[in-house]
Amino acid sequence: MKIAVYGASGMIGSRVVAEALTRGHDVTGITRSGGALPEGVRALQADAGDAESAKRVAADADVVVSAIGPSRTGGDRREFLAQLRTLAENLGDARLLVVGGAGSLLVNGHRLVDDPEFPDLYKAEALIGAEALDYIRGLGDSADWTFFSPAPVIQPGTRTGTYKTEADSPAGDTISAEDYAVAMLDEIEKPAYRRQRFTAAN
Known part of the structure; x- marks a missing residue:
């Protein structure tokens, strides 16, 4: 399968x-910076917008996987949402999977x-993530989309x-970034949440 990851x-x-590489997929990695990516990835320097x-x-x-995200301060709200719109409006026949936030769970x-106890540090970012979910849900049947929210705590860890x-x-409360990726690829390979939001935890 051909998978493009922003x-x-x-x-x-x-x-x-x-x-995706370990599962034998054809992977294109897209970054703004054009930084180095693992061997076997077709690297592309581009902007999602x-x-x-x-x-x-x-x-x-x-x-197409959108693993871009808003600023933690919320400062680039319009830019982030515009990037999501651009990806959604130019999908063609491809499927869109969006890495979302946990704040809208x-x-x-x-x-x-x-x-009231939601951490202030993450609030601006979470509110924009919730707005992104509303936008993606609004696509309805016009696109083949899935919005994947992680557990409230996601961080590097172990692939179980x-x-x-x-x-x-x-x-659940937590998920490793590695197991989030496992769940993402499982959904890509065997869709269970087409045109839905879902979440995963360890």
């Missing part, structure tokens, strides 16, 4: 790239980001190959 050098994107580039990438891919019908999933409520 944000291929980031914490999550790099692990999605690595997991460039419509012509996004159209070319999608035309040569079965799946629901506990007792309320978003985590709206909890095991995880639990839920649709809109947390499946």
Whole structure:
């Protein structure tokens, strides 16, 4: 399968790239910086907000993964959302998987980001992530999309190959970035959440 990963050098994107490679997929890694990527990856320097580039990438891919994210301060809100729109509007026949945030996950019908104890450090980023989910859901049947929120805590760790999933409520408190990538590739290979949001945890 041909998989294009935007944000291929980031914490999550790099692990999605690595997991896809180990499974024998044809991987294109897209970064703004043009930094080095693992052997076997076709590296491309491009911006997710460039419509012509996004159209070319999608035309040569079965799946486009957006592992880009908003600024922690929320300062680039419009740019991040514009990049997502560009990817969605230039998909062609490709499928779009979006690395989302955990702040929009629901506990007792309320978003985590709206909890008074939600950390201020992550609030701006989480609110933009929730707005991104609303936008992606608004695509409806016009695109083949999946929005994948991690557990509330995601960080580098161990690849165990095991995880639990839920649709809109947390499946647990934590997940390693490595197991997030496992769950992402499992969803790419055997779709269970087409045109839905889901989440995973260890």
